[in-house]
Amino acid sequence: MKKTAMIVAATGVILLAAAGFFGFFLLDPVEWADERTGTGGIAVYGLAVALFLLCLWMACSFALFRRDMGRLYQLAFYDRLTGAYHFSRFRQEAAVASEKSGNCTLVSLNIHQFKFINEIFGKEQGDRVLKAAADIISGALCVNEIFCRESADFFYLFLRETDRERVRQRLTAVMDRISRYGEKTGCHILLYCGAVISDMEGERYSLEQMLTHVMFALAKAKETHQNNVWFFDSVLHEKERLDHYVESHMYQALRDGEFALWLQVKRDLKTGKAAGAEALVRWEAGDGTSLRPDQFIPLFEQNGFCTKLDMYMVEKVCACIRGWLERGYVPLPVSVNQSKAALYQADYVRRVSDTAERYGVPSELLTLEILEGAALENAEEFDRTVCGLREKGFQVSMDDFGSGYSSLNTLGSLHIDEVKLDRGFLREVSSGANERMCLVTEQIISLCKKLHIRTVVEGVETAEDDRMIRGWGCEAGQGYYYGKPVCAEEFTKQYIEK
Numbered sequence: 001m002k003k004t005a006m007i008v009a010a011t012g013v014i015l016l017a018a019a020g021f022f023g024f025f026l027l028d029p030v031e032w033a034d035e036r037t038g039t040g041g042i043a044v045y046g047l048a049v050a051l052f053l054l055c056l057w058m059a060c061s062f063a064l065f066r067r068d069m070g071r072l073y074q075l076a077f078y079d080r081l082t083g084a085y086h087f088s089r090f091r092q093e094a095a096v097a098s099e100k101s102g103n104c105t106l107v108s109l110n111i112h113q114f115k116f117i118n119e120i121f122g123k124e125q126g127d128r129v130l131k132a133a134a135d136i137i138s139g140a141l142c143v144n145e146i147f148c149r150e151s152a153d154f155f156y157l158f159l160r161e162t163d164r165e166r167v168r169q170r171l172t173a174v175m176d177r178i179s180r181y182g183e184k185t186g187c188h189i190l191l192y193c194g195a196v197i198s199d200m201e202g203e204r205y206s207l208e209q210m211l212t213h214v215m216f217a218l219a220k221a222k223e224t225h226q227n228n229v230w231f232f233d234s235v236l237h238e239k240e241r242l243d244h245y246v247e248s249h250m251y252q253a254l255r256d257g258e259f260a261l262w263l264q265v266k267r268d269l270k271t272g273k274a275a276g277a278e279a280l281v282r283w284e285a286g287d288g289t290s291l292r293p294d295q296f297i298p299l300f301e302q303n304g305f306c307t308k309l310d311m312y313m314v315e316k317v318c319a320c321i322r323g324w325l326e327r328g329y330v331p332l333p334v335s336v337n338q339s340k341a342a343l344y345q346a347d348y349v350r351r352v353s354d355t356a357e358r359y360g361v362p363s364e365l366l367t368l369e370i371l372e373g374a375a376l377e378n379a380e381e382f383d384r385t386v387c388g389l390r391e392k393g394f395q396v397s398m399d400d401f402g403s404g405y406s407s408l409n410t411l412g413s414l415h416i417d418e419v420k421l422d423r424g425f426l427r428e429v430s431s432g433a434n435e436r437m438c439l440v441t442e443q444i445i446s447l448c449k450k451l452h453i454r455t456v457v458e459g460v461e462t463a464e465d466d467r468m469i470r471g472w473g474c475e476a477g478q479g480y481y482y483g484k485p486v487c488a489e490e491f492t493k494q495y496i497e498k
Contacts, residue, residue, distance in 0.1 A: 079149045082134035090148030094158040095207045104198050105167050106210040107157040108218045112190035114153030132181045140174050162197050168229050175227045194218030196232035216240050246296045250305050260284045261316040263491040267482040274495045275476045279317050279336040280485050306339040314352055318359035320488050329496045335367035335397055340374035349388040363393030372398050383414050419448055423459025445472050
């Protein structure tokens with residue numbers, strides 16, 4: 001009976017001790033031990049101490065757990081550098097808010113070429129720029145508006161404002177403040193904003209759709225190369241759908257032969273006869289859809305598919321010329337456009353040569369057209385490829401000469417066979433407003449003659465254009481005045497069979 005009372009008493013002490021740890025009081029269990037109890041008393045006393053220490057450990061562990069959970073919460077949901085939401089938290093909050101409150105605007109804000117700020121001014125300065133940007137964005141938000149730092153130089157904003165002009169004003173003010181901060185610290189900061197309103201032209205977008213659409217708007221804003229806000233609209237929506245169609249069907253289209261060969265004649269200005277043709281591509285889908293080159297070529301250049309299309313077109317041209325030869329016709333040389341990415345492939349020359357040999361096409365009938373911009377990026381490697389092609393007997397033409405990259409050094413340093421003058425020369429001169437440009441064009445053509453480089457002027461559309469380029473001394477012209485692009489079969493009827 002006495003031992004039982006002692007155990008109950010000891011248990012009470014432990015409860016009081018635990019309560020004392022949380023801020024009440026702590027009792028000494030020694031007073032409850034009866035020294036006259038002997039071994040039993042010592043056991044009870046030991047049990048009481050053990051239970052006390054267990055409670056103490058549990059209480060400490062709970063306190064540490066709460067502290068660590070707070071830290072984990074901060075790490076999970078907040079950006080350590082700026083204090084802004086992480087993207088995952090932003091996405092959760094924005095999804096709930098957009099469903100509850102209806103209309104909203106999602107904004108993507110990007111600091112242009114931020115990596116160079118880090119490289120030139122150091123990472124510490126880069127971090128200060130990001131902190132300042134986050135503070136400026138945070139200060140510009142209204143009640144129930146949120147933002148996050150998605151990556152190093154990329155922010156998302158969720159705004160309640162849906163009036164386009166008001167959104168533009170607010171975002172422009174944010175960008176201006178960030179740019180001014182950069183000027184004070186010696187950094188030139190350029191920012192782009194893409195924005196999409198949840199309810200546009202009667203169509204309601206979910207947050208997931210908005211996250212996709214806003215990136216198209218941001219890409220469009222980047223094309224302006226200045227602080228700018230670009231809104232997603234029906235035009236961009238159609239472009240987005242087209243890009244999705246192109247990327248999801250391009251491999252199948254290549255397998256099914258949907259990329260059709262079209263040809264546009266080049267006219268010899270001395271004889272008036274056809275001097276050759278340029279190969280052009282049209283996408284003629286199996287469902288009856290027809291796409292122009294400008295609707296898919298830029299995307300192919302971005303995603304790298306252009307290298308596959310380039311070799312496909314080389315093969316189509318070789319097959320066309322082979323058909324002319326087998327039918328006993330005198331073939332015309334055909335030029336085919338090649339992308340920068342294809343040109344710098346290690347086995348490019350071999351692949352072109354193997355294709356021509358496989359079809360039994362004389363190499364002098366095939367001209368590879370290459371944009372001048374590709375030459376200027378790595379002139380030495382470019383010229384090695386050009387020389388490799390010419391050693392195999394192929395002709396090399398520089399396309400769009402004078403489209404913004406041109407340098408007379410190009411003519412002297414590269415071993416090319418032909419220069420195609422950009423239609424911009426013709427437009428400026430034919431307007432009669434730029435006599436200096438006329439003199440420049442004449443001198444370029446004269447220089448090409450001395451270097452034994454053929455000249456072709458593109459974009460000839462009128463008799464006056466034809467008269468002008470003849471006066472310059474050009475060898476050939478190309479444009480609607482001489483003939484529109486036609487399919488390979490029609491070209492054969494018009495220019496080969498005759």
